[in-house]
Amino acid sequence: MSAHLALDTAETSTDMSKAPEIINPPRLGRWIGVILVGTVMAWIVYQALTNPGFQWDVVGRYLLDVGVLKGVAMTLQLTAIVMIVGLLIGIVVAVMRMSGDPLLIFCAHAFVWFFRGTPVLVQLVFWYNLAALFPAIEIGIPFGGPKFFEIPATVAISSFTAALLGLGLNEGAYMAEIIRAGLMSVDNGQSEASKALGHKPWHTFWVVVLPQAMKAIVPPTGNQVIGMLKYTSIASVVALYELMHSVELIYSRNFEIVPLLIVAALWYLFLVSILSVIQYFIEKHYSKGWQGQDDRGA
Amino acid sequence: MRHEQHPLNEYRASTMTAAKTDEPLVRCENIWKTRGRNLVLKGVNLQARKGEVVCLLGPSGAGKSTLLRCINAIELADRGLVHVDGVPIGCALRNGSHVRLTESQLSRQRADIGMVFQNFNLFPHMSVLSNIIDAPMRIRRETRAAATHRAHELLRKVGLLDKAGAYPRHLSGGQQQRIAIARALAMQPKLMLFDEPTSALDPHLTDEVLDVIKGLAATGMTMIIVTHEIQFARDVADTAAVMSDGAIIEMGPARDVLSRPTDPRTKTFLARSLPDPQRQAV
Numbered sequence: 245m246s247a248h249l250a251l252d253t254a255e256t257s258t259d260m261s262k263a264p265e266i267i268n269p270p271r272l273g274r275w276i277g278v279i280l281v282g283t284v285m286a287w288i289v290y291q292a293l294t295n296p297g298f299q300w301d302v303v304g305r306y307l308l309d310v311g312v313l314k315g316v317a318m319t320l321q322l323t324a325i326v327m328i329v330g331l332l333i334g335i336v337v338a339v340m341r342m343s344g345d346p347l348l349i350f351c352a353h354a355f356v357w358f359f360r361g362t363p364v365l366v367q368l369v370f371w372y373n374l375a376a377l378f379p380a381i382e383i384g385i386p387f388g389g390p391k392f393f394e395i396p397a398t399v400a401i402s403s404f405t406a407a408l409l410g411l412g413l414n415e416g417a418y419m420a421e422i423i424r425a426g427l428m429s430v431d432n433g434q435s436e437a438s439k440a441l442g443h444k445p446w447h448t449f450w451v452v453v454l455p456q457a458m459k460a461i462v463p464p465t466g467n468q469v470i471g472m473l474k475y476t477s478i479a480s481v482v483a484l485y486e487l488m489h490s491v492e493l494i495y496s497r498n499f500e501i502v503p504l505l506i507v508a509a510l511w512y513l514f515l516v517s518i519l520s521v522i523q524y525f526i527e528k529h530y531s532k533g534w535q536g537q538d539d540r541g542a
Numbered sequence: 543m544r545h546e547q548h549p550l551n552e553y554r555a556s557t558m559t560a561a562k563t564d565e566p567l568v569r570c571e572n573i574w575k576t577r578g579r580n581l582v583l584k585g586v587n588l589q590a591r592k593g594e595v596v597c598l599l600g601p602s603g604a605g606k607s608t609l610l611r612c613i614n615a616i617e618l619a620d621r622g623l624v625h626v627d628g629v630p631i632g633c634a635l636r637n638g639s640h641v642r643l644t645e646s647q648l649s650r651q652r653a654d655i656g657m658v659f660q661n662f663n664l665f666p667h668m669s670v671l672s673n674i675i676d677a678p679m680r681i682r683r684e685t686r687a688a689a690t691h692r693a694h695e696l697l698r699k700v701g702l703l704d705k706a707g708a709y710p711r712h713l714s715g716g717q718q719q720r721i722a723i724a725r726a727l728a729m730q731p732k733l734m735l736f737d738e739p740t741s742a743l744d745p746h747l748t749d750e751v752l753d754v755i756k757g758l759a760a761t762g763m764t765m766i767i768v769t770h771e772i773q774f775a776r777d778v779a780d781t782a783a784v785m786s787d788g789a790i791i792e793m794g795p796a797r798d799v800l801s802r803p804t805d806p807r808t809k810t811f812l813a814r815s816l817p818d819p820q821r822q823a824v
Binding site: 431433434436437438439440441442443444445447451452455456530532 | 614616645646648649650651652653654655656657659661663664665666667676677680681709722725726729
């Protein structure tokens with residue numbers, strides 16, 4: 245019996261052609277798909293090349309226009325600052341939410357509930373018109389106490405600060421939920437082990453728990469950054485000179501609406517592509533210890 | 543050996559024995575702990591002299607792990623005091639009352655007590671070496687060179703010198719647990735706590751971890767070990783304490799308790815745990 249088996253294996257290992265071959269079934273559906281997709285793409289390219297409405301010469305003229313570049317710079321700047329503000333607020337609110345302290349949990353809940361529950365556009369316009377509610381921004385003891393600092397609201401709230409507050413607070417609420425999900429994904433044993441070694445709470449959070457949570461936090465955060473880059477275009481309603489507003493100003497003068505929208509779209513597409521590459525490398529960094537072959541018990 | 547079941551009696555008995563011997567390294571006095579509506583510890587007393595190995599045995603849910611976790615303040619007892627090396631753990635005496643310490647103050651006390659967990663809990667985003675040297679560098683302010691030197695020494699002792707650069711995920715459970723022991727030892731603790739160190743391992747890997755713990759016992763390390771390995775407890779423990787339903791029901795020299803138990807519950811527990819001829823033969 246065993247000799248017979250041994251002979252069998254010897255045969256198969258020496259001559260592969262004797263083993264029955266397994267072939268794939270014909271993929272008719274895929275060929276039909278190729279034809280359909282090919283037709284649609286050919287039509288798009290044909291239109292792009294022949295439709296005079298695209299006005300590629302106008303697109304080319306404005307793609308690197310100084311006004312547009314200034315808009316790009318502002319879009320990048322606003323995205324970066326809003327995301328940093330959102331990330332910091334998000335960490336603080338997520339930690340509050342998971343602290344176990346009833347007052348902190350209530351505050352975190354209230355924050356997320358309010359800023360996630362109202363549209364960004366409303367918040368943005370609200371902050372921009374804050375002067376209507378509070379003519380002066382004061383720091384001091386409320387209900388008639390002394391004032392330490394006072395500034396007119398119209399001075400304090402520019403287009404930029406309105407955009408920063410509106411987008412940043414909203415982003416903070418969303419980031420808080422993303423970070424909370426990340427922190428919850430880390431096994432409780434990790435913080436216990438860190439505590440048992442004698443690490444201080446901040447060390448346990450920053451060195452042990454957060455880096456592990458990053459694996460779950462980075463992908464949705466990348467999504468948020470990419471979303472925010474395009475979402476900053478909403479700040480054009482409070483006349484902030486970002487990419488969208490910069491092309492609006494140009495086409496309101498020369499009425500070349502479509503080519504200038506293409507200019508904006510190309511820039512957004514370009515910036516998002518770069519962000520995607522950056523996200524890839526950050527994800528790779530935080531998956532340290534999880535990648536590679538499993539050479540268990542070697 | 544004590545058979546009193548009323549916690550107050552146990553308390554008196556323990557203070558009397560404490561007066562006779564010198565001050566033990568670990569002294570748990572009348573520990574009470576509730577979790578939700580459940581009483582998990584009902585006035586437990588436990589002591590460990592310097593160099594003593596105490597094994598905590600008993601059925602699941604008896605409160606063994608909870609008691610262990612109260613000793614290094616990973617969990618805080620509701621009532622009762624834990625002293626390690628004469629210092630109250632988790633609280634300080636202020637104006638005649640015991641006031642709970644802050645999390646930051648607790649971390650200072652925990653640094654002197656090593657703990658090994660059932661699920662190893664190595665930090666998966668750090669290499670084996672970083673796992674071991676991180677705490678000595680940050681908490682003991684050791685230089686990287688000094689910490690690394692001792693880490694290598696410890697890795698050699700647990701037989702894993704070649705794994706310094708590996709990540710925990712790439713190691714077997716037994717290897718991870720040996721690294722976890724090395725990580726705890728790197729802090730040069732006065733006391734080591736083991737919370738079911740082999741329960742997550744298959745029998746083949748269990749022995750390599752138990753051998754490391756036996757070696758550690760031979761060096762005179764004070765250890766409190768929660769385990770289900772009766773044979774191991776018989777080999778390594780000076781004292782065995784059997785817990786059931788939140789209380790210690792039987793305690794004494796390991797050989798006596800595990801060979802000639804007096805409490806019927808201990809008898810039932812041992813009868814259920816022991817009849818595995820393969821384990822016994824080891």
